Amino acid sequence: xxxxxxxxxxxxxxxxxxxxxxxxxxxxxxxxxxxxxxxxxxxxxxxxxxxxxxxxxxxxxxxxxxxxxxxxxxxxxxxxxxxxxxxxxxxxxxxxxxxxxxxxxxxxxxxxxxxxxxxxxxxxxx
Amino acid sequence: xxxxxxxxxxxxxxxxxxxxxxxxxxxxxxxxxxxxxxxxxxxxxxxxxxxxxxxxxxxxxxxxxxxxxxxxxxxxxxxxxxxxxxxxxxxxxxxxxxxxxxxxxxxxxxxxxxxxxxxxxxxxxxxxxxxxxxxxxxxxxxxxxxxxxxxxxxxxxxxxxxxxxxxxxxxxxxxxxxxxxxxxxxxxxxxxxxxxxxxxxxxxxxxxxxxxxxxxxxxxxxxxxxxxxxxxxxxxxxxxxxxxxxxxxxxxxxxxxxxxxxxxxxxxxxxxxxxxxxxxxxxxxxxxxxxxxxxxxxxxxxxxxxxxxxxxx
Numbered sequence: 001x002x003x004x005x006x007x008x009x010x011x012x013x014x015x016x017x018x019x020x021x022x023x024x025x026x027x028x029x030x031x032x033x034x035x036x037x038x039x040x041x042x043x044x045x046x047x048x049x050x051x052x053x054x055x056x057x058x059x060x061x062x063x064x065x066x067x068x069x070x071x072x073x074x075x076x077x078x079x080x081x082x083x084x085x086x087x088x089x090x091x092x093x094x095x096x097x098x099x100x101x102x103x104x105x106x107x108x109x110x111x112x113x114x115x116x117x118x119x120x121x122x123x124x125x126x
Numbered sequence: 127x128x129x130x131x132x133x134x135x136x137x138x139x140x141x142x143x144x145x146x147x148x149x150x151x152x153x154x155x156x157x158x159x160x161x162x163x164x165x166x167x168x169x170x171x172x173x174x175x176x177x178x179x180x181x182x183x184x185x186x187x188x189x190x191x192x193x194x195x196x197x198x199x200x201x202x203x204x205x206x207x208x209x210x211x212x213x214x215x216x217x218x219x220x221x222x223x224x225x226x227x228x229x230x231x232x233x234x235x236x237x238x239x240x241x242x243x244x245x246x247x248x249x250x251x252x253x254x255x256x257x258x259x260x261x262x263x264x265x266x267x268x269x270x271x272x273x274x275x276x277x278x279x280x281x282x283x284x285x286x287x288x289x290x291x292x293x294x295x296x297x298x299x300x301x302x303x304x305x306x307x308x309x310x311x312x313x314x315x316x317x318x319x320x321x322x323x324x325x326x327x328x329x330x331x332x333x334x335x336x337x338x339x340x341x342x343x344x345x346x347x348x349x350x351x352x353x354x355x356x357x358x359x360x361x362x363x364x365x366x367x368x369x370x371x372x373x374x375x376x377x378x379x380x381x382x383x384x385x386x387x388x389x390x391x392x393x394x395x396x397x398x399x400x401x402x403x404x405x406x407x408x409x410x411x412x413x414x415x416x417x418x419x420x421x422x423x424x425x426x427x428x429x430x431x432x433x434x435x436x437x438x439x
């Protein structure tokens with residue numbers, strides 16, 4: 001497989017921060033081959049009516065194999081009735097370093113909560 | 127932001143029990159420690175399949191075969207949860223596995239002991255998995271999110287492992303004279319290596335302090351070991367078996383069991399690679415990897431063929 005782009009996998013670390021020592025250690029395989037199958041993120045619906053939930057990741061050659069491996073790895077005790085697999089490289093994520101600014105617009109809008117409104121006791125359930 | 131400042135924010139999150147997630151900033155040392163610890167843990171699950179795999183075909187009944195097969199399959203799964211957690215720290219899976227095969231990475235020394243009789247499978251479930259569970263329950267609260275989540279899943283599945291082991295011994299302990307002897311013999315051989323699983327004394331442990339500060343670990347080696355001894359000493363009575371330690375006795379003042387000193391020379395010897403099965407285990411792993419090469423290649427070729435077909439269609 002030819003990887004022409006530097007892909008940010010789930011949990012991957014941007015070049016400019018962290019893991020300095022790690023990056024210095026050569027990540028080239030002793031065999032010189034890069035035969036890792038692609039990484040897939042696994043989402044499982046545990047029962048009808050619930051959302052698919054992220055369970056973890058695994059390697060597989062293709063989507064079919066990813067689904068079958070996910071069954072063996074994540075549903076050995078009937079934890080799932082439906083499996084989604086997504087190749088990790090297709091997941092785009094927000095940047096935790098921007099969290100402060102990114103979520104800031106929600107911070108000063110207390111009127112979005114029901115408890116913001118004082119109502120007389122006579123109005124029971126609302 | 128200066129490094130000192132970011133480190134302070136990081137430590138603040140740890141103190142506030144906020145989990146660290148893969149893309150968050152973390153000190154290099156924290157990352158290194160986790161990579162080492164989680165991958166060692168993963169390798170232990172994978173190598174741990176070998177001593178038990180030895181008995182799958184020889185388990186005494188179809189029921190026992192099915193149970194042991196399920197347990198070994200769980201361990202493969204646990205290895206995968208942990209490899210996947212290691213990968214979130216930025217190391218490639220194949221690199222991690224290469225480090226095991228090259229001998230650079232360690233795994234729990236307990237798996238370098240042989241499984242000589244069927245009772246060993248019981249003793250492994252009861253003692254080895256029992257010791258592992260104490261460690262793993264602690265780790266469900268570890269500060270790194272993916273590791274903690276993997277541990278929650280593992281702990282849910284692991285409790286059957288210990289119970290089935292205890293039950294194997296319970297059946298043997300109610301059996302013939304030979305079966306009883308076999309049971310006691312397995313306990314005698316697995317007891318001390320199980321105690322060693324918790325690692326060196328706190329005073330000798332190189333990684334412990336920092337790991338506690340980062341809340342990667344939440345209990346010290348000696349603390350966990352004491353918990354284990356207290357638990358097992360009581361359970362041994364139910365089996366009607368003894369633990370091979372003349373110094374073991376209840377200490378009223380401490381409200382814990384006292385126990386004898388571990389043979390640390392043996393411990394370090396096995397860690398260094400001179401245990402009874404170190405070579406055999408690594409050879410088996412390497413052989414499995416090499417023999418599986420054509421399967422990996424075939425699967426990839428097949429996936430490629432399907433992709434080409436899809437494109438053409």
